[in-house]
Amino acid sequence: MPELVLGPLLRYAGATEATVWVETDGSCEVEVLGCTSSTFRVGEHHYAIVHVTGLDEICEYEVRLDGEKVWPEAGSPFPPGVIRPLKNGETLKLVFGSCRISAPHEPPYILAHDEDERGLGVDALYATAMELRDMPSEDLPHALVLLGDQIYAHKPPFDTLQFLNERRNTADPPGEAVADFEEYARIYRDAWSDGTRWSYHRDLGNTRLLMIDSRGGRVLDEGHRSMVDAEEWAWISDKATGDFDHLLFGTSLPLLLGPAMHHLQTWDERLCSGAWGERAARWAEGFRRSQDLDRWASFHDSFAAMVGLIQEIASGERGDSPSTISILSGDVHHGYLAKATLENDAKSRLHQLVCSPLRNALPNKKSYLQGHAWAKPAIHATRLLARLSGVTREPLAWRLTHEATFFDNQVATLELEGRSATVTFEKASLDASKEPTLERLYGCRLA
Numbered sequence: 001m002p003e004l005v006l007g008p009l010l011r012y013a014g015a016t017e018a019t020v021w022v023e024t025d026g027s028c029e030v031e032v033l034g035c036t037s038s039t040f041r042v043g044e045h046h047y048a049i050v051h052v053t054g055l056d057e058i059c060e061y062e063v064r065l066d067g068e069k070v071w072p073e074a075g076s077p078f079p080p081g082v083i084r085p086l087k088n089g090e091t092l093k094l095v096f097g098s099c100r101i102s103a104p105h106e107p108p109y110i111l112a113h114d115e116d117e118r119g120l121g122v123d124a125l126y127a128t129a130m131e132l133r134d135m136p137s138e139d140l141p142h143a144l145v146l147l148g149d150q151i152y153a154h155k156p157p158f159d160t161l162q163f164l165n166e167r168r169n170t171a172d173p174p175g176e177a178v179a180d181f182e183e184y185a186r187i188y189r190d191a192w193s194d195g196t197r198w199s200y201h202r203d204l205g206n207t208r209l210l211m212i213d214s215r216g217g218r219v220l221d222e223g224h225r226s227m228v229d230a231e232e233w234a235w236i237s238d239k240a241t242g243d244f245d246h247l248l249f250g251t252s253l254p255l256l257l258g259p260a261m262h263h264l265q266t267w268d269e270r271l272c273s274g275a276w277g278e279r280a281a282r283w284a285e286g287f288r289r290s291q292d293l294d295r296w297a298s299f300h301d302s303f304a305a306m307v308g309l310i311q312e313i314a315s316g317e318r319g320d321s322p323s324t325i326s327i328l329s330g331d332v333h334h335g336y337l338a339k340a341t342l343e344n345d346a347k348s349r350l351h352q353l354v355c356s357p358l359r360n361a362l363p364n365k366k367s368y369l370q371g372h373a374w375a376k377p378a379i380h381a382t383r384l385l386a387r388l389s390g391v392t393r394e395p396l397a398w399r400l401t402h403e404a405t406f407f408d409n410q411v412a413t414l415e416l417e418g419r420s421a422t423v424t425f426e427k428a429s430l431d432a433s434k435e436p437t438l439e440r441l442y443g444c445r446l447a
């Protein structure tokens with residue numbers, strides 16, 4: 001009898017339809033709410049995406065493989081899974097975050113990094129799950145958007161390491177980093193039991209979520225560097241056109257970094273391309289690699305194109321201006337909300353929302369750099385360097401809406417109702433009975 005290996009994962013729920021993904025241990029028919037799909041095979045793995053149609057109300061669902069019920073699991077402490085179609089005019093509630101190392105939810109792993117070197121802190125995603133467990137179905141978020149680093153291929157969890165060691169000699173390259181499809185399939189399974197490149201869009205009521213693959217689609221030829229290739233960019237600008245109440249861009253790498261970090265990366269890219277000669281170029285390339293300077297600022301043509309696109313949207317050239325344009329990001333292992341001001345007559349409010357990590361620890365060296373990225377002296381100095389190397393003035397300015405960036409394990413929630421929008425950041429901690437919980441860090445009305 002076929003069994004579930006991973007899932008079910010509710011990938012999407014619209015007004016009347018949803019898709020549910022599973023991995024099974026053999027080929028079979030997968031059934032959810034009377035809709036079926038056959039599995040397909042990749043290597044030795046079997047997957048199915050069931051397209052569920054005809055939804056109109058919140059409903060519980062089961063998963064059947066060749067007619068046998070496999071989900072919910074017998075004796076599970078969790079309530080049954082539900083699919084919640086988004087009703088017209090309903091407040092859209094979207095939870096987002098990034099960067100998570102999977103490890104048991106117990107000491108030493110729940111300790112802070114400075115208490116134990118294995119410590120990752122309390123997992124904000126796990127704490128979220130614990131809070132949602134007791135929530136009425138109609139209060140549940142409509143979507144969870146994971147913006148990046150759901151796994152770390154160069155730093156696999158313990159179970160995956162054991163699998164790698166049984167499979168090959170990890171003393172030889174590529175060592176303990178996962179290397180092929182089998183190993184990627186395994187690391188996802190290990191990280192999500194308890195890469196392909198895609199940009200995609202989802203319409204949630206009158207809100208469009210446009211996910212940009214800022215990892216796998218890059219063009220890295222010096223002189224023609226870009227975050228995505230021309231074809232993908234054409235697709236992105238096309239999908240950013242229309243009449244929306246809110247437009248959300250999802251990009252793992254933030255578009256708007258701390259300004260000093262932004263200028264530093266634009267300067268380094270100019271040096272790498274030879275603006276200050278060969279020796280400077282070699283130094284800049286070393287600096288780029290050692291500091292992972294790979295954000296939008298380091299692909300300045302793509303940054304400028306993205307800002308240009310946003311300007312067109314905000315000024316109504318691509319349909320009615322949305323009330324808000326929000327860039328949702330993760331990756332940088334700290335969180336913040338920045339408000340941006342465009343130079344032309346923008347009618348939309350533009351924000352950069354960064355929520356990271358769900359569970360990880362930032363090495364001290366980087367937190368020092370990040371901590372100064374919003375400080376005036378550092379901004380002035382790095383902007384001057386960028387200008388001297390030939391970087392043109394940016395057509396927008398941005399600043400934090402709060403005092404300092406957040407370094408806790410965290411999760412954020414965006415609530416969109418009509419033309420108004422609110423964001424809340426929460427950190428994971430332990431309550432008095434040592435159970436994981438969420439504590440409010442900061443909230444702000446965007447429009």
Ligand SMILES: [Fe+2]
Binds near residue numbers: 098099
């Ligand atoms: Fe990360």
